[in-house]
Amino acid sequence: MSNSIAIIGAGPGGLATAIRLAGQGYDVEIFEASDRAGGRMRGFKNGPYEFDTGPTILQLPRLYDQLFAESGLNRSDYITFKQLEPFNRVHFWDNTHIDLSSDLKAFKSELAKFRSDLPAAFDLWYAEHDRKNELYYKSYLGSPVRSLLGYLRPREIFKALQFRPWETLYQNFWNFFKDERLVYALSYPAKYLGTHPTISPSVFSLIPYLEFQDGVWHPEGGFRNLASSLARAAKDLGVKIHLNCPVEKVWIENKSVRGLILTNEERFQADGVVVNADFAYAMENLIPECDRGVYTNEKLNKMKFSCSTFMLYLGINRRYEDLPHHQIYLSEHIRRLEKPWLDDSALDEENPSFYVCNPTIIDPSNAPKGHSTLFVLVPIPNTSFNVDWENKQKSYRDFIVKRLSVLGYENLENSIVTENCYTANTWQDDYRVFRGAVFNLSHNWTQLGPFRPPIRSRNTRGLYWIGGAVHPGSGLITILEAARSAAFFIKKDL
Ligand SMILES: Cc1cc2nc3c(=O)[nH]c(=O)nc-3n(C[C@H](O)[C@H](O)[C@H](O)COP(=O)(O)OP(=O)(O)OC[C@H]3O[C@@H](n4cnc5c(N)ncnc54)[C@H](O)[C@@H]3O)c2cc1C
Numbered sequence: 001m002s003n004s005i006a007i008i009g010a011g012p013g014g015l016a017t018a019i020r021l022a023g024q025g026y027d028v029e030i031f032e033a034s035d036r037a038g039g040r041m042r043g044f045k046n047g048p049y050e051f052d053t054g055p056t057i058l059q060l061p062r063l064y065d066q067l068f069a070e071s072g073l074n075r076s077d078y079i080t081f082k083q084l085e086p087f088n089r090v091h092f093w094d095n096t097h098i099d100l101s102s103d104l105k106a107f108k109s110e111l112a113k114f115r116s117d118l119p120a121a122f123d124l125w126y127a128e129h130d131r132k133n134e135l136y137y138k139s140y141l142g143s144p145v146r147s148l149l150g151y152l153r154p155r156e157i158f159k160a161l162q163f164r165p166w167e168t169l170y171q172n173f174w175n176f177f178k179d180e181r182l183v184y185a186l187s188y189p190a191k192y193l194g195t196h197p198t199i200s201p202s203v204f205s206l207i208p209y210l211e212f213q214d215g216v217w218h219p220e221g222g223f224r225n226l227a228s229s230l231a232r233a234a235k236d237l238g239v240k241i242h243l244n245c246p247v248e249k250v251w252i253e254n255k256s257v258r259g260l261i262l263t264n265e266e267r268f269q270a271d272g273v274v275v276n277a278d279f280a281y282a283m284e285n286l287i288p289e290c291d292r293g294v295y296t297n298e299k300l301n302k303m304k305f306s307c308s309t310f311m312l313y314l315g316i317n318r319r320y321e322d323l324p325h326h327q328i329y330l331s332e333h334i335r336r337l338e339k340p341w342l343d344d345s346a347l348d349e350e351n352p353s354f355y356v357c358n359p360t361i362i363d364p365s366n367a368p369k370g371h372s373t374l375f376v377l378v379p380i381p382n383t384s385f386n387v388d389w390e391n392k393q394k395s396y397r398d399f400i401v402k403r404l405s406v407l408g409y410e411n412l413e414n415s416i417v418t419e420n421c422y423t424a425n426t427w428q429d430d431y432r433v434f435r436g437a438v439f440n441l442s443h444n445w446t447q448l449g450p451f452r453p454p455i456r457s458r459n460t461r462g463l464y465w466i467g468g469a470v471h472p473g474s475g476l477i478t479i480l481e482a483a484r485s486a487a488f489f490i491k492k493d494l
Contacts, residue, residue, distance in 0.1 A: 002027050003494045006260050006270035008247045008286065011039025012055075012476055013466035014276030015230040016067055016483035021490065022237035023071025029268070030239060031260060033246035033432065037231035039276070040431060040438065043224025046418040049315030049373050050366040052224055053422075054438070055476055056357045056375060057326065058217040059210055063480040071237060079229040080220040082362060087216035089324045090185040091407060093332035098185060099324075100208075102215040114179060125176040129209035132163050136206060141472050144455065144485040165203060172202035184334050188353070191379050193474060194306025194442030196342045197334075201445055210477075218325065218362055250275065250463065252291045257462035272462045272490055279441070279453055279469030280305070280434035293459040304447065305382055306439035306474070307344035308424035312376040312400060315418035319372045320409065325362055327407045328355045345385045347392075349399065354378040356407050371417070374409070376400060382424055382435040389423040397421055439475075440468035448473070455482055456489040464489060 002025050007014045010032035018028045036042045040054035061081045068075040086101035098114070101107040104126070108119035164172075169190050173183040186208045187197035193204060219226040231241060248265070250273055251258040259269040275282050280303070283295045331351040333341065340346030360372030367373050378400060381387055397419075404412055424436030431438075441447050453470045457463035466486050468474030 003271040004029070004269070005272045005274060005490065006031065006268055007274045007276055008250070008260065008282070009033075009039060009276030009467075010037035010231060010241055010243075011276050011467065012041055012227070012230065013468075013479040013483060014039070014274065015227070015234055016480050017274050017276070017466050017486045018234045018239045019067060019071050019073075019230065019237060020483055020487035022234060022239045023073075024487065024491065026490070028234070028239045029270075030234070030241045031245045031247050031262065031268070032241060032243050033277075035244050036227075037241060037243070038224060038227025040427075040433075041223045041227045043222060043227065044313075044420070046313070046315055046420055048368045049371070049418055050222065050224065051313040051373055051420070052222045052357075052359065052375060053311075053313075055223050056218075056359070058219060058223075058226075058476065059207075060214055060477050061217050062214070063477060067480060067483070068233060071233075073233055073236065078233050079226055081217040082220060083215045083217050084325050084362070085215070086324070087211060088326045088328065090188075091327065091329045092181045092185075093330060093334075094181070096181065098182070100185070100211070102212050104212065107212070111182075114182065118177060118179070118182070121176045121178075125173075126209070126212065128163075129205065132206055133209060133213070135159050135162070136203065140203070140449070141206075141478060141481050144471075144488060163202070165201060167202040168198055169200040169202050169204055170197040172205045173197075180335065181330075184330050185328075188328060188330060188334070191307065191344075191353075192439050194304070194437070194439045195444060198337060199342060200443065201448070204443065216326070218359070220363065222359060222363055222366060247277075247286060249288060250286050250291075250460075252288055252460055252463070255291070255460055257460055271494055272464065274464045274466055274486060274490075276466050278431075278433045279465060279467055281432050282465075284434070291460050293457075295453070300434075304343075304442040304444060305384070305435050305437035306442050307379045308382040308427055308436040309422070309438055310378040310380045310396060310400070310424075311420075311422035311426075312374070312397065313420040313422075314374040314376070314412075314416050315367065315371065316374060316412070316415040317371050317417050318415045319360060319370060320358055321361060323358050323361075323408050325358055326355070327358070329353055329403075329406050344379060344381050347380055347387050347396075349396070352378050352400075352403075354400065354403070356404065356409065374404075374412075376404065380424060382437040383428050384435050387424065389425050393421060393423055440473075443473050455486050456493070462493070 004027040007030045086099035088100040091097040111118035169187040190197045190200035248263045249261040257273045331353045355377045357375035427433045427436035
């Protein structure tokens with residue numbers, strides 16, 4: 001008889017792990033609190049408009065090909081990806097902008113408009129990252145975490161030193177480009193890792209490199225379609241997905257997992273349990289106090305969590321055909337280095353940086369003819385910093401709608417037909433994300449590699465974690481890699 005695995009949560013991490021395990025012959029059942037699979041990626045409908053809720057940037061499509069192929073399926077039977085070219089437009093505080101592109105020739109001509117020596121500087125940066133990718137991707141992102149000693153072997157140290165890991169992301173880009181606009185354009189994704197470019201470890205310069213190398217993609221039908229395609233693949237492999245089925249507790253006896261306890265007190269027996277629910281939320285709510293190991297409330301309070309996001313999902317009665325799919329506005333406030341701006345503990349009510357996705361130009365099916373949707377994301381403090389959203393939400397929404405004009409969305413107010421707004425409280429309460437910190441535990445040295453919560457529990461046999469707060473980190477590429485590691489551990493243990 002095959003081993004049975006229960007998974008708590010049908011987020012991308014839970015679905016990817018289920019696909020891998022079912023592909024290897026395990027009996028897998030997923031218990032999901034919401035009425036839809038997909039977690040932060042599940043999306044929603046408002047009248048005739050359809051919205052993605054979380055991810056909008058798909059990197060490394062080969063990871064999805066591998067996930068399906070290694071489980072005996074064909075990715076293209078489930079979902080199609082379109083490459084975006086150029087893949088992002090970044091507007092700067094001085095009214096200039098640059099289009100980022102994986103057509104490197106086109107990108108270098110963009111760079112030449114800024115300064116004539118920049119194309120050559122980019123070649124040097126790219127060549128360094130060819131080597132960095134070769135050395136780092138497999139051993140850090142693409143493999144299960146090792147012990148601290150494993151990282152301290154002379155060969156590992158020699159390898160790491162070549163890329164000056166003590167540098168920040170900002171320094172890495174500054175060494176090559178010496179233009180703050182480019183430095184911030186390429187290092188801004190640090191925000192999505194819960195840090196700031198001037199404090200984020202330089203290892204993350206691999207992310208923009210991977211975008212230049214492999215491109216940025218969009219799943220046809222949006223990320224909500226990616227979510228339902230993953231769920232469909234899991235079901236085709238025999239996985240049972242129970243929606244509207246919140247788990248109350250992980251059932252643990254004598255330091256070994258026995259299964260799950262559901263909110264109706266029913267017990268579900270399993271040989272292994274994978275927790276895909278947000279790590280810190282699950283530690284507080286799903287793991288019995290005596291089985292939490294080092295992750296007590298005191299420890300969670302000391303750990304650093306990412307910012308949250310203020311979201312506007314707008315259904316509008318017009319299209320912006322000439323504006324790109326992805327745009328970021330970088331305000332000069334990104335250059336402020338005082339504490340509240342570095343750790344996102346203050347709400348920027350004057351001139352925040354923000355991101356807008358205009359998906360209908362590539363995915364017209366998400367709105368009626370001539371209409372479109374917009375997705376607006378503004379980094380904001382997580383709920384530990386007590387912003388009074390009940391009183392602030394309306395005025396902040398009005399302020400952001402006006403600010404959208406800096407990205408070309410002029411006179412938007414009169415075109416809005418439907419709108420949904422999320423604050424840090426929405427992520428916390430409706431998506432069960434600890435403190436609404438949507439990018440999970442910050443990615444700083446004290447919370448990376450052997451210092452990040454591991455995939456395989458250190459104190460409960462048969463318990464595994466999958467998601468952005470555990471090794472190797474947040475974002476879809478890391479979570480897909482983590483699913484491979486989770487399946488590896490489960491096979492080894494069971
Ligand atoms: C606004 C935003 C933009 C983002 N942009 C990108 C991007 O462009 N590219 C990218 O790669 N990543 C992006 N991310 C990050 C990405 O969405 C996350 O890394 C990913 O969704 C995390 O997946 P997960 O499976 O770990 O968790 P989740 O997506 O949070 O899924 C966890 C699931 O567990 C369920 N659950 C929780 N508690 C229980 C319970 N008690 N019982 C049963 N089920 C439960 C939840 O309902 C949820 O479905 C973005 C995130 C946000 C919020």
